Amino acid sequence: MTPGGERARVSRSAIFAVVSRIPAGRVATYGQVARLAGIPGQARLVGYALSALPEGSRVPWQRVVNAKGEISPRSNGLGHDRLQAVLLRREGVRIGREGRISLAAFRWRPRPRG
DNA sequence: ATTCTGACTTGGG
């Protein structure tokens, strides 16, 4: 009664729920989102889920960056990585010349339990 | 059914 397909679907919901809680002007890493979503170690699944988001979704996908504090380059050539930088700057996130974001300064730290 | 690939992370050299 819990085929793999359903587990995957649930994971996506959990991922979107977590990403939706990231406030504007803050960022979280793929690994961090995975942990908060209850699927530690599956950072890759986070990126995979976000890539499946429909156009016009209200999920703030732009607030998720990699462990180096950089915007992960896309391979589909749609320029979503470029758009991500624009959206983040618009929210007040500073992106260094090397394309790096200071996680120490902008990383989202959800309150424990609240 | 098997193989490949992708918006990742971590640990070791």
Next chain:
DNA sequence: CCCCAAGCCAGAA
């Protein structure tokens, strides 16, 4: 800081 290997999961070919 860079490069590499392993671990992980889902979907497309």
